[in-house]
Amino acid sequence: MSICRVCSGAVREFFDFGLQPLSSAFVDPAGVDDEYFFPLSIGVCQSCTMVQLLTPAPRGQASHEGYPYHSSGSRVMHKHFQQLAHRLLETELSGPDPFIVEIGYNDGVVLKTVRDAGVRHLGVEPTGRGAVRVHSAFFNAGSAAEILASEGPADVVYAANTICEVAEIAEIFEGLKVLLAPDGVLVFEDPYLGEILERTAFDQIYDEHFYFFSASAVSGMAERFGFALVDVEHLPVHGGQIRYTIARRDRRRPTQAVADLLAREREQRLVEPEKLQAFATAVDRIRDDLLELLTRLRAEGKRVVGYGATAKSATVTNYFGIGPDLVPFVCDSTPSKQGLVTPGSHIPVRPPADFADPYPDYALLFAWNHAEEIMAKERAFRDAGGQWILYVPEVHVL
Ligand code: DWN
Ligand code: ZN
Structure with a gap:
């Protein structure tokens, strides 16, 4: 406990x-x-x-300058963030002199888009960098007060794949109490517990993801801190996420989408022990099936290469015990990962060009959340007789 x-x-x-x-x-x-x-x-x-x-990993790991993840490394994600920025410009940011703050802005696709529309913006991150205006700090009551003093209240505080990483989440709400305009909103998107359980997306569980949100838990949390969940939107990215909108209590009427999702979660009995036990059993079945497949392919003399040195794959390779003996290398488009080996499992990371040189018999798709984009890009692999191995929601070969 x-x-x-x-x-x-x-x-x-x-x-x-x-x-x-x-x-x-x-x-x-x-x-x-x-x-x-x-x-x-x-x-x-x-x-x-x-x-x-149960135990948070040391805070700030994801914020150091060498952090190797760039959201716009995916065309789909780049477009996703641009669309969100345009939507905010048409809605929450359409009043006089609007102001948006983004927590953990990564490579700044949202902020650059609002900047180009002439909207006041600020990124908040401990090691602020990049082409947008930044305030170098963790987001909390102290930094929120500094921002309020210099910029005034925020109409939108936005965060993607960040709120779920902050174990001390009360600090976020303390900061919001200070910074948010009376009718301002926190908009954030993170992996959805419902989909993680339903699709056995166990590899979303790793050091950086502390919380696994459901609408009901987020709604309860918002109320506890003096806010309310007023909208939810399902997002197809990263294997299934929810975008939550939180407002100050009694300022906005929650949408029908909130009531619908809360009702669905009750119906699904999302966090009942049987459901969680079924998830645990399914994870271990995936482990057994994948190890059996990789071991058999190795015995048959087939070449298997990993595709996408994702953060998620750390859990897969380390929990399953997959090393370079089963997957000799993993290719990844991120230059700062290339030439290094994967954490714990020590699989060498190589540039995507090595994938075709020559094509392996099988590619283990660690970046399964980008399957459509990657498979389209690597059509020639399939044309050459190559096959993809996926392990979510179960082990299958395409
Ligand atoms: O929550 C988080 C998500 C959004 O990003 C962070 N905590 C860390 C990171 O997690 P991840 O590494 O599991 O994210 P991705 O988006 O699944 O990573 C994809 C990896 O695959 C990247 O290293 C880039 C690579 N890639 C590639 O080599 N070719 C990606 C695409 C789309 C490609 O075409
Ligand atoms: Zn609790």
Whole structure:
């Protein structure tokens, strides 16, 4: 048991991945003896139903300058963020002299789009960088007060793939209390618990993802901190996410979409023990099936290469015990990952050009959330007789 970071209730574990490395800590092949590991296990709060890790990884890992993830490395994601920015410009940011703050703005697609529309904007991140205006800090009551003093209240505070990473989430709400305009909103998008459980997307569970949100847990959390969940939107990206809109209490009427999703979650009995037990069983079935397949292919002399050195793949390779003996290398378009080896599992990362040189018999698609985009880009692999191996929602070959 551990203590819930939202409500101080008891968190009951439902899956233990054992010791895991930090998912973005790609290592120089010479430095593999010096890696940091932490206990990765996930549980559900018996009081507020928030699903969360039992032990947070050290804070700030995802914020250092060398952080190797760039959201616009995917064409689909680039477009996704541009569309969101345009939508905000037409709605929340359409009043006089609007102001948007983005927490953890990554490579700044949203902020650059609003900047180009002449809208006041600010990125908040401990190691602020890039072509947008930034405030270098964690988002909390202190930094929110500084921003309020210099810029005035925010109409929108936005965050993608960030809020779920902040274990001390009360700090976010304390900052919102200070900075948000009376009718301002927090808009954030993160992986959806419902889809993680339904599709056995167990590899969304790694050091950087602390919370696994459902609409009901987010609604309860918002109320606890003096806010309300007023809108939800399903997003098809990253294997299924929800975009939540939070307003100050009693300022906005929640949409029908909120009522519908809350009702569906009740119907699905999302965090009931049987559901969580079924998830645990399904993860171990995927492990057995994938190891059986990879071992058989190796025995048959087939070449298997990994595709996408994702943060998610740290859980897959380390929990399953997949190393370079089964997957000799993984190709990835991120230059800062190339030449290094994957955290814990030590699979060399190589540029995508190596994928075709020559094509392997099978490609294990770690970046399954970008399947459509990657398979379209790598059509020639299929044409040459290559096959994709996927493991979500179960092991299958395409
Ligand atoms: O939440 C998070 C998500 C949004 O991004 C972070 N905590 C960390 C990161 O997680 P991830 O590494 O699992 O994200 P992706 O988007 O699944 O990573 C895709 C990887 O695949 C990247 O390293 C880039 C690579 N890639 C590629 O080699 N060719 C991606 C595409 C689209 C490609 O065509
Ligand atoms: Zn709780």
